[in-house]
Amino acid sequence: MEGKEEDVKLGANKYSERQPIGTAAQTQDRDYKEPPPAPFFEPGELKSWSFYRAGIAEFVATFLFLYITILTVMGVSKNATNKCVTVGIQGIAWSFGGMIFALVYCTAGISGGHINPAVTFGLFLARKLSLTRAIFYIIMQCLGAICGAGVVKGFQKGLYESNGGGANVVNHGYTKGDGLGAEIIGTFVLVYTVFSATDAKRNARDSHVPILAPLPIGFAVFLVHLATIPITGTGINPARSLGAAIIYNKSHAWHDHWVFWVGPFIGAALAAVYHQIVIRAIPFKSRS
16 A cells, blocks of 8 residues: 555565564554654754753753762772672662663653763664754763762762772773773664664554663663673763763873763664664565
């Protein structure tokens, strides 16, 4: 039927897609219509209150994210000789993953719940938001991260200064290439999960997906932290790395800082390309 055809036509898509076992699509017939791509530049957004409300939501969410997570890092660092009396490395990973889960759940309906310039960049490349909104989000995320880390320093200045301030650095025993690779792959895992969990096609097919979307995203952050804390302290979020580096502001915190921008942006770009070109190049369903 005209108007019901698959939106992506890349040659290899002449075969109908099988629905996964156990999904709602086996018992429900849901129409899917591809939303139009966001305009590259949309000046009209600057006159909309919802635009600024979304930016404020990103600021507050990133502020809370840095506040809780950096405080957790400081608590573990305070008892470096006896990790058994703290939450330990696993607790740090849970802190980051749990906060992302909670904050994405809270802000998804307002701003999309990015809380990360790399996520914003990946979604921009996929034409999910305009350049205007992407730049505004990244600015607000960075400001929120700086304020969040600043409040932690205000509460625990001595501990903050003596324990690295939660700043991301490439740890001893690893090269900058190691750190860059860890950031690229870690961010790829995160952004790919974001794309998969929020895919409009899956939302049309499985009604439970929008409700569960924050869970896999938070869990992805948790798992990446478990894997890469020993290498870089785990950035995968340029705003988080920038906020901690600015407030800590010691020379060694800036030596490898480029890794925590270049790596996440490359990882986000790869995830966007992979999801849009490879994964979504499968028909949602065929119509006779």
